[in-house]
Amino acid sequence: MQDVYRYRDLVRALVARELKVRYRRSAIGFLWTMLQPLLTMLVLQLVFSQIFAVRLTYGNYPIFALAGILFWNFFSQSIVASMNSLRGNAQLLQKLPVPKAVFPLATVISGVVNLVFALVPLLAILLITGHPIRPALLFLPISIFLVALFTLGAGLLLSPMAVFFSDVVELIGVLLMLLMYLTPVIYPIEIVPERIRWVVRYNPIRSILEVFRDPIYQGEVPPLPHLAVCVAIAALAFALGAWVFRKSSDRIPFYV
Amino acid sequence: MPETAGNVRIRLDNVSLCYRLAKQRIPSIKEYAIHWMKGALAYEKLWALRDVDLTVREGETVGIVGRNGAGKSTLLKVISRVLKPSKGTIEVRGMVSPILELGTGFDHELTGLENIYLNALLLGRTRREIQEKLEEIVDFSGLGDFIRSPIRNYSSGMLARLGFSVATAWLPEILILDEILTVGDAAFTEKCEAKMRTFHDAGITILVVSHSEKVVRDTCTRCVWLDAGRLRADGETGEVLDLYLHGGHEPSERAAGRLPQTS
Numbered sequence: 447m448q449d450v451y452r453y454r455d456l457v458r459a460l461v462a463r464e465l466k467v468r469y470r471r472s473a474i475g476f477l478w479t480m481l482q483p484l485l486t487m488l489v490l491q492l493v494f495s496q497i498f499a500v501r502l503t504y505g506n507y508p509i510f511a512l513a514g515i516l517f518w519n520f521f522s523q524s525i526v527a528s529m530n531s532l533r534g535n536a537q538l539l540q541k542l543p544v545p546k547a548v549f550p551l552a553t554v555i556s557g558v559v560n561l562v563f564a565l566v567p568l569l570a571i572l573l574i575t576g577h578p579i580r581p582a583l584l585f586l587p588i589s590i591f592l593v594a595l596f597t598l599g600a601g602l603l604l605s606p607m608a609v610f611f612s613d614v615v616e617l618i619g620v621l622l623m624l625l626m627y628l629t630p631v632i633y634p635i636e637i638v639p640e641r642i643r644w645v646v647r648y649n650p651i652r653s654i655l656e657v658f659r660d661p662i663y664q665g666e667v668p669p670l671p672h673l674a675v676c677v678a679i680a681a682l683a684f685a686l687g688a689w690v691f692r693k694s695s696d697r698i699p700f701y702v
Numbered sequence: 703m704p705e706t707a708g709n710v711r712i713r714l715d716n717v718s719l720c721y722r723l724a725k726q727r728i729p730s731i732k733e734y735a736i737h738w739m740k741g742a743l744a745y746e747k748l749w750a751l752r753d754v755d756l757t758v759r760e761g762e763t764v765g766i767v768g769r770n771g772a773g774k775s776t777l778l779k780v781i782s783r784v785l786k787p788s789k790g791t792i793e794v795r796g797m798v799s800p801i802l803e804l805g806t807g808f809d810h811e812l813t814g815l816e817n818i819y820l821n822a823l824l825l826g827r828t829r830r831e832i833q834e835k836l837e838e839i840v841d842f843s844g845l846g847d848f849i850r851s852p853i854r855n856y857s858s859g860m861l862a863r864l865g866f867s868v869a870t871a872w873l874p875e876i877l878i879l880d881e882i883l884t885v886g887d888a889a890f891t892e893k894c895e896a897k898m899r900t901f902h903d904a905g906i907t908i909l910v911v912s913h914s915e916k917v918v919r920d921t922c923t924r925c926v927w928l929d930a931g932r933l934r935a936d937g938e939t940g941e942v943l944d945l946y947l948h949g950g951h952e953p954s955e956r957a958a959g960r961l962p963q964t965s
Contacts (some may be wrong), residue, residue, distance in 0.1 A: 452826060452828075453823070453826060454828075455823055455827075455828045455829040456823035456824060456826075458829075459819065459820060459823050463809070463820075537806060538806070538807055538824065539784075540779075540784065541779070541784060541800070541806045541807070542782075542784065542800065542806065542807060542824055542825070543782050543783040543784050543798070543800070543826075544824055544826075611730055611731045611734060612730050613730035613731055613732065614731060617731065696786045699779075699784055699785055700721060700722070700785070
């Protein structure tokens with residue numbers, strides 16, 4: 447870990463490069479970061495209100511869905527990108543004594559930057575739809591920190607496996623889809639049949655999601671017990687990921 | 703050899719390194735599971751280094767020779783802590799600065815200037831350290847205005863200049879040069895050799911891998927010959943080179959024994 451600290455300027459440069467590549471590719475690359483979740487939100491609004499005709503007792507569904515999508519995009523994209531980051535830098539890993547964790551770390555950090563950009567249209571929608579703007583929004587930096595810590599843990603846990611086995615990335619892609627449906631990202635937990643609701647309720651990703659969504663959607667700071675659980679989940683995920691990554695890191699250059 | 707422990711920079715004790723080559727390149731989980739159930743997880747074991755003992759002291763410039771696949775680059779990677787040996791112990795005292803091959807750690811879309819940053823950051827420098835040395839690096843590279851254009855337009859000689867300039871901007875305790883001194887033009891090679899002499903005089907330990915006999919003869923005070931992962935000879939440059947160039951042509955173990963046919 448001190449190693450990673452020594453290379454902090456490298457992490458910064460990698461983040462800058464990743465963002466530059468992302469936003470240079472197309473003139474509206476920057477806009478896409480904001481537009482894509484908005485369009486997804488519109489699609490979901492249509493599907494849920496017209497096709498499934500779910501009675502959303504749920505005040506402002508677009509805000510609910512948009513906040514969920516922003517979280518999920520960050521989480522799933524960061525995991526997949528972390529997994530690809532070691533492979534993508536295979537040449538370096540085989541030749542330079544760089545601490546390997548800088549690559550997944552830089553990936554997650556650039557994901558956070560994208561997430562923050564994407565909050566701009568979210569705020570716009572809040573204003574347009576007349577959703578109450580509450581001071582709880584100021585809690586978001588802490589929420590984002592917990593979300594990022596959790597995601598980094600998952601990324602560190604999974605990225606070495608992508609090096610050792612070629613098909614893990616595809617497998618994780620499918621698993622992430624399953625996980626998304628097991629997490630109340632786009633639907634309210636109330637529509638889940640009572641007898642299987644516990645699956646969704648005890649899904650740790652739900653807790654992390656809500657710590658991010660509550661300040662936006664409910665306009666409330668998460669209650670202390672929930673917050674404590676989230677801190678524990680995020681810390682545990684990070685500790686586990688860091689431990690596994692460290693254990694396998696000597697073997698990485700042999701397999702990339 | 704006198705054991706003055708204070709100035710030992712690198713000590714390899716019985717170091718062996720094994721690459722486990724999966725029969726199928728990077729197995730998938732599915733294949734892994736199938737093979738695991740059959741109990742037939744087969745790996746090709748390739749010992750790239752075998753029982754290597756090597757002690758290098760402060761101020762030595764050591765050439766490493768051997769045919770392709772003899773383990774030269776693997777040895778350098780073990781010393782620069784990229785690869786961890788499978789057996790044996792290694793002790794390295796001091797900062798290692800590796801310059802490995804052309805363009806490693808370069809991004810071809812970035813300019814020379816941006817690549818100086820990137821490359822130095824990859825070598826573990828901070829932004830501030832780089833800023834302090836930037837001018838010196840640019841000057842030494844002799845790339846002039848080219849420094850502001852993307853390096854995809856560079857020739858291999860220019861890339862080598864850039865890489866060498868970055869890696870030698872800071873005085874490391876140990877400098878590793880893998881096949882780099884032969885690609886620049888005569889003027890630059892001369893500049894590099896002059897810089898290496900200053901390094902040598904400053905007591906820096908230098909390891910050189912080169913297929914050019916001349917480079918090794920001119921720069922190294924000592925030479926080791928690796929053959930199929932084993933240290934075949936270690937001593938005065940001239941003697942080892944003669945041995946290598948004139949006595950080393952029987953087929954090596956690895957060339958003959960690699961990748962045996964399996965049924």
